[in-house]
Amino acid sequence: QKEVEQNSGPLSVPEGAIASLNCTYSDRGSQSFFWYRQYSGKSPELIMFIYSNGDKEDGRFTAQLNKASQYVSLLIRDSQPSDSATYLCAVNENAGNMLTFGGGTRLMVKP
Amino acid sequence: EAEVAQSPRYKITEKSQAVAFWCDPISGHATLYWYRQILGQGPELLVQFQDESVVDDSQLPKDRFSAERLKGVDSTLKIQPAELGDSAMYLCASSGDRPGEKLFFGSGTQLSVL
Numbered sequence: 001q002k003e004v005e006q007n008s009g010p011l012s013v014p015e016g017a018i019a020s021l022n023c024t025y026s027d028r029g030s031q032s033f034f035w036y037r038q039y040s041g042k043s044p045e046l047i048m049f050i051y052s053n054g055d056k057e058d059g060r061f062t063a064q065l066n067k068a069s070q071y072v073s074l075l076i077r078d079s080q081p082s083d084s085a086t087y088l089c090a091v092n093e094n095a096g097n098m099l100t101f102g103g104g105t106r107l108m109v110k111p
Numbered sequence: 112e113a114e115v116a117q118s119p120r121y122k123i124t125e126k127s128q129a130v131a132f133w134c135d136p137i138s139g140h141a142t143l144y145w146y147r148q149i150l151g152q153g154p155e156l157l158v159q160f161q162d163e164s165v166v167d168d169s170q171l172p173k174d175r176f177s178a179e180r181l182k183g184v185d186s187t188l189k190i191q192p193a194e195l196g197d198s199a200m201y202l203c204a205s206s207g208d209r210p211g212e213k214l215f216f217g218s219g220t221q222l223s224v225l
Contacts, residue, residue, distance in 0.1 A: 004153075032211040043202055043219040044154065051211060088153055090214075097142055097206050098167060099214055101153035 002027040004091050006102035014110055019076040021105050023089030026070070032092035033065055033072045034099065037085045044088055048074060079109045113137040115217035117203050123223045129191035132220045135184070136205030142166075144214065145178055145188050146202040154202055160186060161208060193224045 003026040013019045021035075032051050036044035050056045050063040050072065062075040072091075076083055086106045090099040116135040124130050136143045141162050146154035157176065158168040162183040171178065175194070180186040190197055201220045206212040 006153075008151075034213065036216075041221070043200075043216040046213055046215065049213060092211060097208070097210065097212050097214065098144070098156055098159055101146075101155070103151075103153045 002091075002093070002100055004089055004100050004102035006087075006089050006105045008103055009106040010108050011105055012108045012110060013079050015079060015081060017079050017109075019079045019083065019107055019109070021074040021076075021087050021089075021107065023072045023074075023102055024070055025072070025089075025091045025100075027091065027093060027100075028067075028070065029093055030067075030070075030091045033063070034090040034092070035061075035063060035074045036088040036090060036101075037083075038088055038104065039085045076107075079107075081109050081111050083107060084109045115203055115205050115215055117217035117220055119220055120218060121221050121223075123225065124193050125225050126195055127192040129189065130193050130222065131190075132188045132201050132203075132222075134186045134188070134203030134217060136186075136203070137215060139207070140205035140215075141183075141208040142206045142212070143180060143186050144204040144206075145186070146204060146216075148200040148202055148219075150199070157188070190222075193222075195224050198222055198224045 035048040048063040064073045086104040089102040143160045145157045148154040158178045159166040160180045204214045
């Protein structure tokens with residue numbers, strides 16, 4: 001069974017710090033990787049995607065992918081209280097676009 | 112900005128009753144997904160459509176759940192009869208049909224079964 005694993009948290013960081021969120025996946029055939037942010041009671045919102053090994057930066061967010069280690073991470077620089085949410089890692093196999101989600105990591109940014 | 116439309120936003124029902132959820136994907140998106148998210152967990156796929164055809168419904172509890180997308184545009188997910196364990200957020204998402212396309216979610220339907 002294909003799995004996507006995340007630490008459920010909560011991960012607590014002070015305002016202005018770097019938050020590091022991690023995700024591992026079991027299917028070596030996975031091709032596309034996504035990070036969604038989900039506020040309590042709301043639906044997931046896509047914030048980052050990465051297809052190739054290495055780093056991808058978008059504003060305060062950096063996604064990192066290491067296919068050999070089957071590991072993907074999300075860094076949030078200069079964390080703000082508004083970043084407090086659950087972050088979902090999602091992985092796409094090479095056939096079709098169905099996403100398999102991890103259980104999410106709850107991030108708390110304290111002022 | 113194009114969005115996935117879902118209704119209702121909230122639904123409260125009693126067990127053994129029937130409920131239905133509606134979804135209209137982003138215009139031009141051929142692929143439509145229904146996910147279920149239990150509180151504290153990640154979304155789990157119930158059914159995936161490509162146009163009007165079911166691509167994957169292996170996790171859909173077919174004794175009580177049904178889904179259709181008759182004209183390949185909007186879709187309806189039905190539960191009959193509802194059980195207490197069905198209380199969850201039901202999320203609809205859509206994407207293009209090329210590999211690696213991004214999924215965009217609607218606002219979801221929060222179902223409470225009493």
